[in-house]
Amino acid sequence: MADHNPIVSTVGLTKIFRDFWGRPKAKAVNDVDFNVYPGEVVGLLGPNGCGKSTTVKMLLGLLYPTAGTLSVMGRSPRAVETKREIGYLPEESYLYKYLTAIETLDFFGALFGLSAQERKLRSEQLLDMVGLGHARRRRVGEFSKGMTRRIGLAQAMINDPALLILDEPTSGLDPLGCKEVKDLIMHLKKRGKTVIITSHMLSDVEDVCDRVMIMYGGKIRATGTLNELLTITEASRIITPVLSPEVTNRVIQILRDNFGEEEDFKIDHPRKSLENFFLEVIETARHDSVETAGVLGGGHIADYLSEELPQSALLQELAQNGQKPEPTIVEPAKTVEEGIEEENIKLEQLTEEVKVQEPKDDSVDKILAGAEKLKAANEKLEDLLSGR
Ligand SMILES: Nc1ncnc2c1ncn2[C@@H]1O[C@H](COP(=O)(O)OP(=O)(O)O)[C@@H](O)[C@H]1O
Ligand SMILES: [Mg+2]
Numbered sequence: 588m589a590d591h592n593p594i595v596s597t598v599g600l601t602k603i604f605r606d607f608w609g610r611p612k613a614k615a616v617n618d619v620d621f622n623v624y625p626g627e628v629v630g631l632l633g634p635n636g637c638g639k640s641t642t643v644k645m646l647l648g649l650l651y652p653t654a655g656t657l658s659v660m661g662r663s664p665r666a667v668e669t670k671r672e673i674g675y676l677p678e679e680s681y682l683y684k685y686l687t688a689i690e691t692l693d694f695f696g697a698l699f700g701l702s703a704q705e706r707k708l709r710s711e712q713l714l715d716m717v718g719l720g721h722a723r724r725r726r727v728g729e730f731s732k733g734m735t736r737r738i739g740l741a742q743a744m745i746n747d748p749a750l751l752i753l754d755e756p757t758s759g760l761d762p763l764g765c766k767e768v769k770d771l772i773m774h775l776k777k778r779g780k781t782v783i784i785t786s787h788m789l790s791d792v793e794d795v796c797d798r799v800m801i802m803y804g805g806k807i808r809a810t811g812t813l814n815e816l817l818t819i820t821e822a823s824r825i826i827t828p829v830l831s832p833e834v835t836n837r838v839i840q841i842l843r844d845n846f847g848e849e850e851d852f853k854i855d856h857p858r859k860s861l862e863n864f865f866l867e868v869i870e871t872a873r874h875d876s877v878e879t880a881g882v883l884g885g886g887h888i889a890d891y892l893s894e895e896l897p898q899s900a901l902l903q904e905l906a907q908n909g910q911k912p913e914p915t916i917v918e919p920a921k922t923v924e925e926g927i928e929e930e931n932i933k934l935e936q937l938t939e940e941v942k943v944q945e946p947k948d949d950s951v952d953k954i955l956a957g958a959e960k961l962k963a964a965n966e967k968l969e970d971l972l973s974g975r
């Protein structure tokens with residue numbers, strides 16, 4: 588992997604949030620360096636508030652770094668060509684409550700300039716894939732947290748992106764939903780997609796990630812492949828069919844002869860994870876046709892996602908070995924005034940931004956920036972209505 592140019596590269600990436608007077612309020616991301624290579628599934632892991640979402644928002648060009656350098660596909664994260672190749676699942680989904688599931692996907696498809704026919708095809712396939720086929724005509728405002736997560740995932744994939752950035756993709760999902768999301772990520776990996784997942788759910792990351800970065804207090808504290816981080820090289824384990832007491836004794840005797848009388852050996856039975864056990868129980872129940880009232884199982888990968896598509900020029904460029912990497916794009920540090928403006932979005936702007944416009948080249952910007960603003964607008968509107 589390392590002989591490819593990284594798809595994402597950061598050096599000294601830092602984000603300091605300031606208060607109204609420009610005084611530093613929170614050092615959300617503090618001097619972070621990392622690379623993500625094409626085809627990797629990388630997990631950004633850490634407790635709440637450690638800076639995962641802030642890092643992700645800088646990769647998407649939604650927040651300006653205070654310091655450091657950052658490049659995504661060899662360019663600034665704000666470049667239009669870059670954004671076309673990115674799918675983003677925000678931590679909280681920003682959806683227009685009054686649109687149905689199918690209208691929501693159609694809306695995002697239109698922002699990417701897809702034809703009406705392509706939008707219809709992809710939307711239907713994606714809804715089936717995320718287990719929302721039965722809810723296609725329901726308004727997303729009525730959706731449960733898990734259903735909202737599913738429609739958010741479908742939305743992130745409508746443009747069949749090369750790089751998927753999923754902020755807490757399994758939050759709010761039951762174990763079946765988590766398993767489906769993980770299967771989906773594995774499928775996307777097989778298709779050569781690069782995926783960055785943030786999570787505080789360790790098992791999610793463990794099952795799908797090639798590599799993890801553990802963040803705490805805005806800094807990356809550990810990074811490596813799961814093997815590198817988790818393998819205990821000072822011990823060995825042999826898994827065999829069940830041993831009879833006689834064989835066990837003979838094995839222990841051999842071990843004592845080699846290690847001495849004092850050494851303690853541990854012999855036990857391997858245990859399956861609770862998650863696997865749970866999934867087996869549900870699978871059996873499904874075979875016995877036990878009905879459940881919740882979300883219907885999805886899991887069938889959308890056909891359009893399964894087709895082999897030619898790599899975009901941008902990715903081919905990245906994949907060329909030995910090619911001199913483009914200089915990393917330096918994001919200028921922001922002035923206090925700009926920072927304040929960024930953190931205090933005006934309501935008039937919001938209402939303007941959420942109107943659907945003719946698809947244009949900067950459409951992806953609109954999704955990313957517009958979605959943030961749509962959410963803020965919804966919140967302000969709720970505040971106004973509830974007289975807060
Ligand atoms: N817009 C903001 N203004 C001020 N502080 C923020 C803002 N967004 C995040 N923070 C602070 O930055 C830190 C990191 O937040 P975040 O990146 O959301 O963490 P995580 O996603 O890991 O839970 C937290 O202390 C949080 O309170
Ligand atoms: Mg977060």
